[in-house]
Amino acid sequence: MMTNLPKLDFLYFNLEHTEENYLNKRNLYYNKVDWDERHFEDYVKVCSFEELIFLMIYIYKDKYPRSIFDSAISLDYEKQNLLSHTNKKGRGISENKYIFNNFLRKDVTGMISQFHSEEYTEDEIIEKYWRGESYMQNLFLEFNKEVPIHIIDKALEGKEYTKTEKDGVLLYEVKDSPIASLEVTKNSIKLNINEEKVILYVMIW
Numbered sequence: 001m002m003t004n005l006p007k008l009d010f011l012y013f014n015l016e017h018t019e020e021n022y023l024n025k026r027n028l029y030y031n032k033v034d035w036d037e038r039h040f041e042d043y044v045k046v047c048s049f050e051e052l053i054f055l056m057i058y059i060y061k062d063k064y065p066r067s068i069f070d071s072a073i074s075l076d077y078e079k080q081n082l083l084s085h086t087n088k089k090g091r092g093i094s095e096n097k098y099i100f101n102n103f104l105r106k107d108v109t110g111m112i113s114q115f116h117s118e119e120y121t122e123d124e125i126i127e128k129y130w131r132g133e134s135y136m137q138n139l140f141l142e143f144n145k146e147v148p149i150h151i152i153d154k155a156l157e158g159k160e161y162t163k164t165e166k167d168g169v170l171l172y173e174v175k176d177s178p179i180a181s182l183e184v185t186k187n188s189i190k191l192n193i194n195e196e197k198v199i200l201y202v203m204i205w
Contacts, residue, residue: 011065022129044072057155064178074100092119110142
């Protein structure tokens with residue numbers, strides 16, 4: 001494991017869906033995580049390339065985290081709607097792709113994330129206070145450097161996984177993890193989420 005990783009507990013901080021928590025969510029979050037989120041964002045901006053690759057995989061390995069990693073690399077994105085419909089329960093379902101630019105790191109040349117979102121019905125909002133839920137389905141990063149495969153193996157230590165290569169793509173399939181698979185090329189990594197392991201975090205902002 002990398003020795004100088006920042007504190008990561010804040011990535012997994014969650015609250016029950018109660019009215020009291022809804023009204024006090026920001027205070028509850030910042031009382032608990034203090035400056036850990038800021039330290040994490042600072043680390044992501046300045047850490048070595050190998051540390052960045054390690055962190056990208058490590059934070060998703062055992063438990064699905066809050067989606068903060070991507071915003072520490074770029075704050076600027078374009079949103080593309082991939083699909084929108086209303087399901088049988090009356091919830092508005094959408095899948096959106098976020099294409100990032102203006103990166104805060106020189107070694108990152110491309111980043112795309114995809115999210116599944118469900119908007120609650122009016123009845124559910126009254127009961128749950130939150131307006132909906134969303135989770136990341138995949139995260140793609142492209143670099144101007146060659147991806148160090150040994151770092152991926154190091155980040156996945158302790159997990160059972162298989163590696164197969166086809167058409168220039170090294171496919172990692174990971175068992176019992178929020179990471180369903182990793183698609184690795186010479187200069188990119190695509191992390192695909194196992195949707196059965198998703199945690200629906202309370203929105204703080």
